[in-house]
Amino acid sequence: MKRFRKILIVLLAILVPVSIGFGFNFFSGESSDSAENQAMTVEGTLTINQISEAQNLVPGDKICKGVTMNITSSAVSLLRVKVDIYCADSKTAETDIAPIKNAGDNWLKGSDGYYYYTQGVKNGDIVKLAEEGIYFNGLNDNVDMNKYQGKKIKVVANAELVQAKHGVFAEKWGLSENKDGDIYTKLKKISNDQGQ
Numbered sequence: 526m527k528r529f530r531k532i533l534i535v536l537l538a539i540l541v542p543v544s545i546g547f548g549f550n551f552f553s554g555e556s557s558d559s560a561e562n563q564a565m566t567v568e569g570t571l572t573i574n575q576i577s578e579a580q581n582l583v584p585g586d587k588i589c590k591g592v593t594m595n596i597t598s599s600a601v602s603l604l605r606v607k608v609d610i611y612c613a614d615s616k617t618a619e620t621d622i623a624p625i626k627n628a629g630d631n632w633l634k635g636s637d638g639y640y641y642y643t644q645g646v647k648n649g650d651i652v653k654l655a656e657e658g659i660y661f662n663g664l665n666d667n668v669d670m671n672k673y674q675g676k677k678i679k680v681v682a683n684a685e686l687v688q689a690k691h692g693v694f695a696e697k698w699g700l701s702e703n704k705d706g707d708i709y710t711k712l713k714k715i716s717n718d719q720g721q
Contacts, residue, residue, distance in 0.1 A: 569596040569646075571606075571684045582678055584670040587658040588624065592682045594652045601645040601689040601719050603712055605698065606654050607638055610661075611679045621668045624659045624680065633708050637699075643711040645689050645719070654682075690719040 574590035582588065592606060608625060609618035625640070632640045632654060640654055659680055663670050687697050694700060694712050702709045 566597070566599045567602045567686045567688050568598055569594050569604075569684065569686055571682055573680055573682055582661045582673075584661055584663060586661050588661050588678060588680050589659050591653055591655040591658055592684075594646075594654070594684055596646045596650040596652065596686070597648055598646065598686060598688075599648060601647050601715070602686045603689050603694050603715060604642040604646050604652060604684060604686050605635075605639040606642075606682060606684045607640070608655070608659060608680060608682045609638075611681060612673060613676045618681075621664045623662050623664045625655045626660060626662070627657050628654055629656050633711070635700075635705060635708055639685075639698075641708045641712065643708070643715075645715045646686070689716050692716045 572593045572595070574593055576587060576589055580586065588610070592608065594604060594606065596602070596604070610622045610624050611617075612619055625634075628634065628640050631643045633643055634640050642652055642654075646652055661670075661673075661678060685698070687694050692713065694716065695709070700709045700712070702713075
């Protein structure tokens with residue numbers, strides 16, 4: 526009988542913890558949750574507005590009718606555009622041609638050659654740079670425009686958009702209050718208006 530008791534105690538000592546540990550899940554629980562939001566998009570389409578009639582350019586002629594940006598960003602964004610003139614198949618922009626006489630309202634030219642739009646842009650906005658035209662003009666009266674005789678002149682426009690929120694324009698575009706004064710101040714205000 527003592528032997529039966531010992532075996533029973535040993536079996537109970539093994540079976541009770543096993544049945545409690547594996548048979549029942551005391552003090553356990555599970556929970557899950559999720560949240561989903563759409564990430565913003567920052568994008569648009571740039572178009573150089575061509576002049577329909579073919580022409581032979583002379584200094585002072587309009588090369589094209591300007592640049593249009595169709596904004597499709599899902600949130601307020603900041604825009605800058607650079608317009609360069611190339612001669613023939615050169616890979617280097619001509620530095621002695623001043624293509625833009627009048628950038629238009631809300632545009633400021635930076636020291637880096639970009640034109641900065643000083644209003645926030647969002648989906649559905651159509652923004653025009655140099656609506657009066659982009660011209661084949663010398664930078665000043667000392668430029669010898671004869672060197673361009675018989676060569677093809679090409680306009681290349683590049684636009685960049687960044688989100689307005691959180692002031693990312695300063696780092697992305699390398700702008701600072703000391704160096705870029707008015708441009709920086711106007712873009713920073715737009716950024717601050719979008720929240721931190």
